[in-house]
Amino acid sequence: MDEVMNGKIDELIQPIITEYQADQLAALSEQN
Template identity: 75%
Template sequence: MLASTLLKWQNANRPKRLPVVTCWGSGDRSDRNRTYNFPQGRVTDHRINLTLYRLDEVMEGKLDMLIEPIIQEHQADQLAALSEQE
């Protein structure tokens, strides 16, 4: 009885959970966005190949030094895509 109830619950909740799981990625090392190296005080953003030796500031919440280059890279990609269309 308990097993059948559990199976019904799992089947009822499976469609709700599937989109959340697919957002996580595979968990592979290649899925990483940033690496935080505490012994060296280094943070690396792998999306834009940015390495900063200011990990203490990042951990304090000063993220502008990471966010601004990502925005600039995104804008450069958008401009490149626009110029390819013309």
């Protein structure tokens, strides 16, 4: 059961992390 929950949570979190990292990269490139 825990493995199923962890997989579901990963599916939810991964796009958020990806978007966050993209925003960070955009902010860095704007500063340079």
